[in-house]
Amino acid sequence: MASVKGDCVVLVKCLNPNTTVEKLQELLSQVGEVEYIEFGRDSLTGESTGNAHCAFESSSGAAKAIEELDKNILDGETIRVMEIPKSNLVFSVKLDSRPNNSDDNQPIYKSQTILQNPLKLSMFSGDPKPKGGDVTFEMWKHEIDCLATDDSCSPITLARLARRSLRGEAGQLVLNLNVDATVEEIVSKLEGFYGTVESGAVLLQQLYSARQGNEESITACSARLQLAIDEVEHRKGVSPNATDETLRVVFWKGLKNESLKQAIRHKYEIVRTFDELVRVARQAEQEHEDFQKFHSNSQRSRPNRVGVNATNLIDNKPDLIKELKEIKDKLKEMEMQAASKESINNSSRPVRPRVPRGPCYNCGQPGHIARECQAPLPPPQAFFSSTPPPLLPQPSAQPITPPQNMHVPLNRGRPLPRGGQ
Structure with a gap:
């Protein structure tokens, strides 16, 4: 051989x-x-x-x-x-x-x-939410930039790979291009439809307002911020020297867990790189989750032994279960009878007629009282009439003679009290 x-x-x-x-x-x-x-x-x-x-x-x-x-x-x-x-x-x-x-x-x-071809591009269809084997336009463009630096991939081969990787709407957009179109022409055509159109300043403003979601982990949040700052840097919205510090500030302010922020505050002041800060935050998040899980398991309520024994006792005696069921049915029947009797009594009770209200002291009409009367009130009467009251007779200057029977006892004809004179 x-x-x-x-x-x-x-x-x-x-x-x-x-x-x-x-x-x-x-x-x-x-x-x-x-x-x-x-x-x-x-x-x-x-x-x-x-x-x-x-x-x-x-x-x-x-x-x-x-x-x-x-x-x-x-x-x-x-x-x-x-x-x-x-x-x-x-x-x-x-x-x-x-x-x-x-x-x-x-x-x-x-x-x-036997060799396998290592030159391959991911599929791009222009779908805003890629699924399956599709990728976003930025990812597809990045793969093309990487293959352009490979000496084993000629420009003609790269252009053919780019055409074969397009699907759906994106593939139809490049149909009007020439057969010998370069990869730069294909990327330029698709970038006008699917590329980012916001300026660097707008993207930087959006980055500063980014916050961690309620169900978003630290890994997903940091990855989202990294992709956003890369796009801002590509659009000349931030200098490369300020990229790492900007990520540190935005990431720290956007954390939703205040207890986690307090736990790594000293690390935030010491660590100077974004990658190291993300690693510290992930470690603190994992420790927090482990702590919560441990205490949730230790605080679980223990089973009630009395209830367990009672359940076992009931399960071992089927006659007792039957008697309890009969008692429950009897109680339910008695409750229904009491409710029906009460409803019958309420229906047979005579209804007391309503006594009409009134009459009104203001207008004299029945059906309401003066406080509810809508008629105008009469004018108030003066304390003194227009004519002055008659004067009292003046006392005379002659002396008053007392009556002759002045010494007659007042209790004449009535018995005196005991001990009286």
Whole structure:
């Protein structure tokens, strides 16, 4: 069984997607015998990714290819020939149908390198609430920026990856672009529809008013603030030097748990980085949750032994259960009878007629009293009449003669009291 050593394989990057195996083999054959060439293929479309793994017959041929063929031009593209790490090689055994020239006619086994395409973009459909495998526009754009810095991904390959990653409404928006549109044109087209339009100052104001939600954890809150400050910095709303201090202030003021804030106040004054402050806050939050959970378990009410024994006693005696049920039914029946009797008595009781009120001292009409009368009040009477009262007779100057029977006892004809004279 033949095998291919790791030091005999080289990695060729930045190939033109139209380059064939024959053209690449013709170039590599100038420095040594080539065993096989394996192009990297996209797992979805099967197109070439611009990379190829080439195995030489000897390690000297691979070393010579890296030294002499690196940065050569092939089909209008400057290719890169470099050494491939052994950890990236995955060998499998493949059966060849050709018979061996030996007498036993045993089949020949050949080793083949199987590669997976690492160049892949997440799907973007333009949905404001991504679900499934979709991501937001900012995340999709960030992945494109990362692949643009990869030497193994050519601009043409990146543009094709960007087109294949679009779904739904976002995919329809780029249909009017040319087939050879660059990735910059595709991103610029979608950024006008899905990119952030607020200025840096507006985003910074929104960041200052951010607060932790009622059901939001510290991890989720800090991640949301980090994404917001990144967008503010991208929009030139805050300088890179003030980003960390701004996050610390906003995060501290937005915490909803006052007891947690008091517990880490000394750490807030000491710690100078946002990441360290988040780590301290998460640790305090976890300790608080563990404390609450421990005390909630310890304060659980113990079962009442009397009630448990009584329940066991009732369960062991079915006759007692039957008697209790009969007593409850009897009490319920007596309550219903008492309620019906009371309703009958209330219905048979004669209704006392209402006595009319009045008459009124003001207007003289029955049905109301003077306090409820609507008629105007009479004018008040004067204390003295218009004519002066008659004068009393003046006493005369003649002396008054007493009556003759002045000494007649007052109790004449009546018995005297006991002991009286």
